[in-house]
Amino acid sequence: MSVISKRGRLPVAGAVVAAFALALTACSSGGSDLVPGEGGSTGDAAETSAVFENAPVADDELILPGSTMEAIKERGTLVVAEALDAPLLSQQDPTNPDSVTGFDADLAKLLAIYILGEPNVEIVPPASETREALLANGTADVVFNTYTITEERAEQVSFAGPYFNSGLAVAVKSDNDDIKGIDDLGGKTVIVGANTPAVTAVPEEQPTAELIDFAADPQAVQALLQGRGDAYVQDYTLLASAAAANDDIKVVGQPFTTEPYGIGLKHADEDFKQFINDWLVKIQEGGQWGAAWEASLGTVVESDIPTPPAIGSVPGS
Structure with missing residues (x-):
């Protein structure tokens, strides 16, 4: 069919x-x-x-x-x-x-x-x-x-x-055991998608985090894998999908916004x-x-x- x-x-x-x-x-x-x-x-x-x-x-x-x-x-x-x-x-x-x-x-x-x-x-x-x-x-x-x-x-x-x-959540490289969620992103370099809710939500939760943004999700995932940021903040289900496709990524904690x-x-x-x-x-x-x-x-x-x-x-x- x-x-x-x-x-x-x-x-x-x-x-x-x-x-x-x-x-x-x-x-x-x-x-x-x-x-x-x-x-x-x-x-x-x-x-x-x-x-x-x-x-x-x-x-x-x-x-x-x-x-x-x-x-x-x-x-x-x-x-x-x-x-x-x-x-x-x-x-x-x-x-x-x-x-x-x-x-x-x-x-x-x-x-x-x-x-x-x-x-x-x-x-x-x-x-x-x-x-x-x-x-x-x-x-x-x-x-x-x-x-x-x-x-x-x-x-x-x-x-x-x-x-x-669902909502915004945090992904890190699989060998990162220090970051458990949004509470651990103070002073960290955080990857976000341009024009996504993470652009404003992360600074509200962690004002000392340094943001770098990427236009598309694959670019952001690649940046995380390359170590250009400590974590990637995006919608929970999108991060879970990325982690399912790549063993080098994991999602930590639960969403810190609500959808x-x-x-x-x-x-x-x-x-x-x-x-x-x-x-x-x-x-x-x-x-x-x-x-x-x-x-x-x-x-x-x-x-x-x-x-x-x-x-x-x-x-x-």
Whole structure:
């Protein structure tokens, strides 16, 4: 099947140009049915098993008559607007198109398990400018796509969550054990991206830091590797992606600014929003949220599992 992996090339909603059914059963080495608690198709088997181990399944009475949950259950798949080219978040395996892994991808599978009892997910790769339309016209049930919650966006869509806090974070060379996060950057040479929030945020946190800026992320990463700066400050997920591609880089600590990611839903679908928020609490308390982080972003971040943001804690959620 044809799948468009460039987010900017997906036509505006109306026609589903690229969608495919993602069932972990198709990817497992034995070809057997995957149920919560069994191994999956990608990554370390123990890590994958931990993500789905004892994954909650909604009681029948929570699937309200006439609700979005009931429509999804009757269809047998959860349709998710999700990237295919976002390392550690949702990335397609070029050798196995049915395999999409990462933090967002695993959460989408966990939500499918909660509704359907199995991880049946159909992916529609979105562009940033098409996410609202995909929800409004019913092409997608949910959006997992580093979708920052804002009050302006909340006028067009509803947001469950937030389910993750991104923001500016710190990366260093892998052999640097002195810098643990933003608190250690006083007096250091800090690489930032030109015209990014780091240009003003770093001096606010560390006035004695010396900044050098680069126009593009690859240039900044190369400068860090060359030792032209002690650390690189950029968006957490971008740094994690760079670290995943290069063993000589690691992310230290957690973000020191806040960019809350939400799960996009059709506007004013309050029953579905409450259903997903309740599910988020369950996977946080049950350990699946933390296991998904450890198996993805946590593989390149030198810190403990972060505390999930409180549900409804930001304007627009």
